[in-house]
Amino acid sequence: xxxxxxxxxxxxxxxxxxxxxxxxxxxxxxxxxxxxxxxxxxxxxxxxxxxxxxxxxxxxxxxxxxxxxxxxxxxxxxxxxxxxxxxxxxxxx
Numbered sequence: 079x080x081x082x083x084x085x086x087x088x089x090x091x092x093x094x095x096x097x098x099x100x101x102x103x104x105x106x107x108x109x110x111x112x113x114x115x116x117x118x119x120x121x122x123x124x125x126x127x128x129x130x131x132x133x134x135x136x137x138x139x140x141x142x143x144x145x146x147x148x149x150x151x152x153x154x155x156x157x158x159x160x161x162x163x164x165x166x167x168x169x170x171x
Contacts, residue, residue: 083126087116087133103148104141111140 115136120129157167 080120083129084116084120087113087129103144105144107144107147108137108141111143112137115139 112133113136116129116133118136119132120126122128122132155167156164158164
């Protein structure tokens, strides 16, 4: 049952991360944090409730960490637009 739950959680996380328009670092951090948190929560508590709580906390922490890493990757000559994407800045900007 635990293997089925973990497989389902992995599938849902990958699907959600693939459908987002947010920064890829934020989505990747949330996915990795959620998976890690679910694994730790399941291991510590031994039940699905612990895995869900751990996954939720891990996803939140991973999203924050991924966002920080993504923002530190910005390069000179590139601008972050209001849609969240990074493009080459217009001439003279």
